[in-house]
Amino acid sequence: MLESTPAFVSIDALTHALQGVGYHAPRRLATSVFLAMKLGRPLLLEGEPGVGKTELAKALAKVLGRPMLRLQCYDGMEQREALYEWNHTAQLLHMRAAQATQTAAEIEQAVYQSRFLIRRPLLQALEAPAPGAVLLIDEVDRADEPFEAFLLEYLGEYQVTIPELGTIKAQVAPITILTSNRTRDLNDAVKRRCLYQWMDYPEREREHAIVQSQVPNAGPLLTEAVTEFVSRLRSLPFANAFQRSPGIAESVEWAKALVALDTLALDPEVIQDTAGILFKQREDVAALVPMIDELLRPSPQQA
Ligand SMILES: Nc1ncnc2c1ncn2[C@@H]1O[C@H](COP(=O)(O)OP(=O)(O)O)[C@@H](O)[C@H]1O
Ligand SMILES: [Mg+2]
Structure with a gap:
């Protein structure tokens, strides 16, 4: 896999570029962002609401000229909203059309192809062509623990497994920003896979x-x-x-x-x-x- 190539030669250059799109980043935050890009690691931003976590991801996508994909988390969120779901209507239509000419086994194989997937942000991020995308997993503390567990494969290896299709791995590591308002503690396994930055109110x-x-x-x-x-x-x-x-x-x-x-x-x-x-x-x-x-x-x- 290609590392996400750092688009900035220095922390100062990154700070300056962010400032250019209206985002004022303190040195420590700019350092974390710089390192996350350089090391190809997800970055977890924690802090009170309104300290600029979400805005940072948007500003970063802007300065890099990459699409931002956003996954807004909430309690009870399911994988199919984060990753993919099958387009049942399209599958049904295909099955009906194919019934006259194909065997049941052929039809079944045909409907579990990638063209019948509805791609959600995580999958879109993994499949984004070079130079890659910025993926914002926003307010991950609102999601539940099974969802955090589901994220581990993505966060650790930038890949996901779809039972009918196999493993899908990113060609270019998406720049991944997770945010948390810290309404609860996140799973240690999630934290271990990320660089971490606490964001305070500004000076x-x-x-x-x-x-x-x-x-x-x-x-x-x-x-x-x-x-x-x-x-x-x-x-x-x-x-x-x-x-x-x-x-x-x-x-x-x-x-x-x-x-x-x-x-x-x-x-x-x-x-x-x-x-x-x-x-x-x-x-x-x-x-x-x-x-x-x-x-x-x-x-x-x-x-
Ligand atoms: N460092 C910053 N530079 C410029 N504007 C900022 C900054 N941090 C926050 N803001 C402003 O504050 C608003 C709220 O920030 P937001 O990213 O939504 O907070 P959070 O996601 O931490 O709750 C943004 O829309 C933006 O206008
Ligand atoms: Mg926010």
Whole structure:
């Protein structure tokens, strides 16, 4: 099997290319992506919702100019949604047409051919012609354990076995990204086959750069205020007060909303009015309100 040829000579070149499509990657993350490509290994990204896991796979497909195949996981997902299923209608039609001229054995052989397969993302990724595809197995923690077990053959060898057809192996290792919001621990066997990267909320400077590039008309003062406020929200001891801290998407949305309201500077009233963008839980909005003054207080350096 051909290794997936690394399209970037260095981690810096990769970081730069990702930035070019609007994705700001910290050094550690860029290193993991670089290595995953160079070593031909799947990459497991774990972290809270909204830290940029899914977006990374999309950005990577873009910079590589490869198709992205996405498998959105959920509880009770079955192999046939991930890998393939037989096109029963087409098989039936073929059987009917062939009945007059072929024996039962011939017909049976004929209907289990690759042209009667409906290909799902995993199989599509394995069969993608050079330079190969990017496969995103998104939110794998939502799938159940049998599904994780089913993934092992793919993750370890980039191949799958279809009982009627045999083993299908990739000619080019697909660049494979798994994400998990860590609602449960993943199987060790899955982890062993992947490189692993924990993704944290961004540092303030990086979030500032993201908001600035996605909401350019927010202006430097509002952008600064938004990122400072959100970063304080996420930091201790406040973070414990919330069920779920706002992600990058929420910061971006919030900045957009504040621009739409012609806000120039944050004040308690506008924060309360727009708190539903930062938090999607009623209890979290309620917990925020008494903290607003404290969160808005200038830091010692600023005072
Ligand atoms: N590093 C980043 N650079 C640019 N935008 C980002 C970055 N991380 C997250 N975002 C923004 O935040 C949104 C949410 O990210 P997403 O990848 O969906 O989070 P996750 O998959 O971790 O829940 C994205 O649509 C994107 O707009
Ligand atoms: Mg996601």
